[in-house]
Amino acid sequence: MRVFQLQRWSAIALLFFLTIHMIVVHYPPFHINFDNILVRLENPVWKVIDILFLLSVLVHALTGAYQVITDVDRAFDYRKGLAWAAAVIGVVAFVYGAATIWAFQLPV
């Protein structure tokens, strides 16, 4: 398993998810507020899609950042540490993001 592969595959996944995301969330006249989003996220399929989107964007972003940093000669020698740091950040951000998506629920 290679950072490179992760980045390419996540890029392909992003192509799909990001297009959807841009259209349904950011494209006017959609107005972003809690209720509007809730309408969509009530559907568990959308929840799954958003979680996968979150996952791929995090993988892509963090591998990307990792590549940018390890491209520098001096950082290259610390790449193990950097990879772990990226993984930790990724997990935290994923949990945080997943909690966010989870939060869009009708009050019980």
Added chain:
Amino acid sequence: MTNDVIIHDVVVVGAGLAGTWAAMTAAENGVKDVAILSKIHPLRSHSGAAQGGIAAVLNNVRPVAGTGPRGPLEQIPPGEDPVDSFDLHMFDTIKGSDWLGDQDAIEILVKDAPDVVVQYEHMGCVFSRTPDGRIAQRRFGGHSAPRANFSADRTGLVLLHTIHEQALYHNVKFYSEWYVMDLIIEDNIARGVVAINVLTGKIQMIRAKAVMFGTGGYGQAYKVTSNAYANTGDGVAMAYDAGAPLMDMEFVQFHPTGLYRHGFLMTEACRGEGGYLINKDGDRFMSKYAPEKMELAPRDLVSRSEQTEINEGRGVMEDGQGLFLDMRHLGREKIMERLPEVRDLAIAFAHVDAIDEPVPIQPTAHYSMGGIPTTADGEVLANAKGDLVTGFFAAGEVACVSVHGANRLGTNSLLEASVFGRRAGHAIADFVKGGAKLYPVTSDPVKRNHQQVQQLFDNDGPELVEDIVQELKTTMTNKAGIYRNEEDLKSALDTIHRLQQRFKNIRVMDKSSRFNTNLSMTLEAKHLLTFSEVIVQGALNRTESRGAHSRTDHPKRDDESWLKHTMAHKGEDGRPQLSYKDVTLYWDRFPPQERKY
């Protein structure tokens, strides 16, 4: 000055095919400590510029039956009769050499050839192929069967890279960009060399049990040349200065197809693949000079024919000094597959695409038949009697075994560098393992060379090195070129003597120690002046025409008096002293004949 001394078992000067083969073979055969010094990075060696091919009797292809000697080629189906043989290759080489080649050495060259080529292949060299996957072969001038094994038109490059990789694999130590400036021979025993580490400018002595030279040719003595800037004959000059003899130096090959005005080679493969030579009137003029072989006659003959056409006013281009090499009829596909580099060269330098237009060419100084005389095992001869210089070896273009005699056939020199480089490697391994000693150096060569450099720096005279070199080159081209005569040669000798005097008043512009190429160019100029004198002296004495040496005042070959090698020693007065050595002939098999193509 101990910190100035480096010690190895074997030190090889020159990282072309010859030097690298020797080093690699010695290392492969149990000599642990082999070092190569090269004034340019090994992969920049001039062997890499060779285009056409390397000769060997493999019998992979033959002319299609019934199409005549210049017809298309096809692979020989398994089980069918071979068309080529060792005897044929030998005969072609001997005839090419105008019977001046030593036939025992030629026999070795020819018989080792298939093995060397196959070894290249096993080491990873990428050859062009026949449809059934064997090494493809093409025709070459003076060869009566297709036996040039090739890799498109970059054969030398591929061979050089292959052998360099092998030397790396065998842990040969490379000193890249070390300029060797002196050879240490004391009491007829080679003890090492003195070199400048170009990067730092430091002068150091490298001592070794065996010293080998594979320093290449000396084409830079001529104005229009196919040779690299690096081919300044350092090796021959250093050996000569150190007391070793030089052999057959007057034989300098002019290649018929140098790119007009630039001299870069349009490989003979252009004609081997079927290209024509045409003059101003559009005639294939070779029909006059070599009705049978036409464009594929040997180089000396074709170059002379061209020069005659030019002299008689049938040349092309504005100064009438060129002729055309026409490859249009070969078609795009063949040119792209087999001659891509040549096409690129013509486009880059002459703005001519060989697919659509004929390429302007002219004869160009190309190969040095002469050099340091050696045995077939690369051991350097000390004199015409056949005594050896202990611990001194040479192979490749710097050496004269002699397999090329008065004229080399195309593709025989990559072969020579490989075969005799390899043999020298074996001989060196035996020599070192047979208990060779590391002889002490009694004089102080580092100091001596240091002083020489300091003197050049301090000199600060009015003369520029380049002016001297340019005058030398012009003189050599005009007076010791394709056609020679007594008057011209005498005047050339005068000029060289005058230039040697002027050299004493030169100025080296760059006096720094770091990467001083100005200094190395100056030392090279000195070498040019040294061996050019030997070329001219040898040519002046040889009152006959043989192979590449063509005297208008002595137009016939004269076996009676001149079937012998010229040997030149540096005399007491610093002038070349000539003596002569017999040619080894197999009288029963290849007696001298008239040379007609």
Added chain:
Amino acid sequence: MYKTTGFISFFLRRLTGIALVLYLFMHLWVIGSATGGPEVFNARLNAVQTPIFKLLEIALLAAVVYHAFDGIRLLIVHYFDVTDYRKSLFYAAFVVAAILTVAGGIPLFLFMLEGAG
């Protein structure tokens, strides 16, 4: 510095990539407020719905589409052997990105005016 179309595309891709990462984390933080309930979320979201942010959003769009199409170009090169078309592909990616930025930017811009008015 060695400047070619290859370098320019690389540089822009990097720049947009890093910008997008920064945006991503900001974005996560903003919408992360949803865990605090609708009020917090809407409040924080309103803070980033001012015209300035809307303009930035157009820049974001530009960055995303450029990055995406340049990325697609690399994916194409990776999966199909088309290095010969590297320059045309770069111009194509750039032009498509520009068109999409304008096409997406105009509604966004109008939307912004609307929201402001």
Added chain:
Amino acid sequence: MSNDNTQRTVTVSIQRFDPDVDKKPHMQDYQVEMTKGMTILDALHEIKTHQDGSVTYRRSCRHGICGSCAMLINGRNTLACKTPLIDEVGHKNRVTLGPLPYLPIIKDMVVDRTTFWEQYLRVKPWLIPPDDIPEKEFRMSKEEVNALHDAESCIMCGACYSSCTVIGLNKHYVGPHALLKAFMRVMDPRDEAPGQRLADLDGADGVYRCHTVFNCIDACPKGLNPTQAIETLRKLAQKRKKFETTRRKRQQHLHEPIPAK
């Protein structure tokens, strides 16, 4: 085609630097009488031999085959000996020369290529042949030979290496020249260990450090395509095992004639 007949004086602006004397590089102008067919290398030779012997550069073959004279000409890496002066001077009558970028300067246009050669060595450029060596040549098809065409024409001039943005950032990266060589060995049906080679290149400083900047293609004076080689290696690296098996199968027929089509 440019008009070759214009003889005129042109300015050759050269970046000078001798670390023993200078603190940092500076530009120095020379006037050269341009003659017909003059190349950049000819102009440098004229300057070095007649005007200023301390101007330093590497050269040998004069016709683009030895790889010595790669340098930065008007902001592009190429071979000085293959570049006509007239094509570069433009209407400003001026050309700017400097050393290959991203490499330590030894003097003027001469750069320190240590890392370049180390990386070349790292890919084990030699063939690793099978144990079973035939008496004659191994059989290779024309197609197999053609696949190696690019890699085999490489003259190791370093124009690609020193144009690569990634090399500018990170000297751990093995570089396009070495990867092209590695490609040549991996693709060679005679090579015994393509799997191991691919594994060796499968790391962060190997094929994946390339960011497809394409500078290497644009710079290569021989018109070669290292990027394509790198992309191929990347793909093969992912299916090493399968590739290794295919190679084993192919090697069983290395002694036999290529079947006619």
